[in-house]
Amino acid sequence: MPLVTTRQLLDEAAKGGYGVGAFNVNDMEQIQAIMEAAKETNSPVIIQASRGARQFAQDNYLYHLMLAAAELYPQIPLAMHLDHGNSFETCESAIKLGFTSVMMDGSLKADGKTPATFEENVEVTKKVVDYAHERGISVEGEIGVLGGIEDGHGAGGSGLDHVTDPDQAVEFAERTGVDSLAIAIGTSHGAYKFTKKPDGSVLKMDLLIAIHKRLPSTHLVMHGSSSVPKDLQDIINQYGGKLKETWGVPVEEIQLGIKNGVRKVNVDTDNRLAITGAIRKVFVETPEKFDPRDYLKPARAAMQKVVAQRMTQFGQAGHASDYTAISIADMAKGYADGTLVTKPLVAAK
C-alpha cells in the first residue's frame, strides 16, 4: 500500500475501537522487525523517526527504507511519522521528504529542553497544521510536558512536573486544529519511568479520561508507553548488563486508555531492550562469533516478538484489510473542504 496518513489510520482505529502502536526506528532491521510483526498479525502500523533517528540514519536512507516497506507489504496500511518535531522547519523538512504525518512538539521550545508557554505552543503548532493540512499531511500536537529525555529531547524531571490541564487541552485543540493530541499524564521517556509499579498517584489515567470526556473525537496519544517488562530487563542483566530495576506503563493501563480515546501508543524502549538482550546473549554464549548477522538476526526476531505482542494487546491486529489508502491529494482536499474537521470537537456540557 502507498504510505497513508496517520489521520486515516487513527480515524479507522476510532471506528474499530482499537489503538495503533507507533514504533520508533533508526535502521533497516527495526523496520523489518515491525513489518514482519504487522504481517504476522495483519496490523496497520505507524513507524516513526525522531530527529535523532534522522540524524543517525540520514533522511534519504530512512525514507527509501520506508518506501521499500510499503512496496514489500502492499497489504499493510503504513504511516511514516516524525516523532517530536522541535520547530516548524523540522516539520517542514520531514513533509518535504515524504513523511505522511508529523508531530509538532511545541510543549518545549526549539531547544527541545525548555518548557514553552501555552501561547508559543499554540502559535508554532497552528503554523505547522496550516502548512501540513494544505499538503494532506496530518499533525500531532502536545499539551503538557512529558518527563524524562529521549534522544536528547525532553525537559527531564518527573512526568508529574507538567501534567496536561484539561481546559488547556480543549483550548489547544480548538485553536490549532491538530489531528491528534499527545497528553502528559505522568509518563516519561526512556527506561526509567517509575520506581515501583505505577498506581493512580503517578500515572494519571483519571486525567486522561477527563480529557477524553471533554474532547470525545480527538485522537489521544500516549507517549513514553513502553511497559519495560521484567523478563526483557532480566535477559540484559543475565548476560552482563547493568540495568537498575524499573517499571514502565502496564499494558492494562494502556488498554484502559484505548477504551478512553487513546488511538496512538508510542513504544520505543521495549524494542531497544529486546534488541540489546538478544545481542548480549549471543556475545556471551558464543564469543567466537563475529558475523554481524549472527546477532542482528536474533535481535530482529526479538523485536518482532515484542511488536507483534503489542499489536495484539492494542487491538490493531486483524485490521490491516479493513480499508484502502486515501491518497495524500484527497486528504488535502478533505482538509480544504472541511470534511476532515474533527467533530464534535468539544463535548456538550
Ligand SMILES: [Zn+2]
Ligand atoms: Zn514521545
